[in-house]
Amino acid sequence: MTRIVLLFVLFSLNYRAHADLIADTCKKSEYPDLCNSTLRSDPRSAEADATGLARIVLEAALIKASTTFDQVKKLLSKTTEPVLKKCLTACTDLYESILEEIPKAIQNAGPDKNEAIHQGDLAITDADTCEGIFSDGPNKRKSPFTANNIAVQHLVAIAEHILASLG
Secondary structure: OHHHHHHHHHHHHHHHHHHHHHHHHHHHOOHHHHHHHHHOHHHHHHHHOOHHHHHHHHHHHHHHHHHHHEEEEHHHHHHOOHHHHHHHHHHHHHHHHHHHHHHHHHHHHHOHHHHHHHHHHHHHHHHHHHHHHHHOOOOOOOOHHHHHHHHHHHHHHHHHHHHHHHO
């Protein structure tokens, strides 16, 4: 009976330590609510170290980027308006790059955090550029992807913050 109680206590302490890691990590983030919701929605977070948490957030960013890329392509296939077509074509190219950069960031999150952060910076810039394309020039319009572009940028920024804190 003592062993069962001891195992329960150890399990509880381990769970609490990981819960504290997520809470501590996210409260230092620029986007704590998004950080918390992203990490707490993924069961792998309970056992992950800080590098693992960064990878989980980058994987969430990759999913959002992939969804956005599909939406851009879908809208591009339906539009005939020249200015919109030009904007969407540019965003397609940018999201193709993002879909290469984020996996490189994930791959480098452990062995080379500086390279992971660099790849993340490229992805953030590309998502920001996609957003800005719609407000450039004389034919300004609202981007249909604002929420997605921001989500990709914020998720990658959270992961970069986690990686940068690893020292």
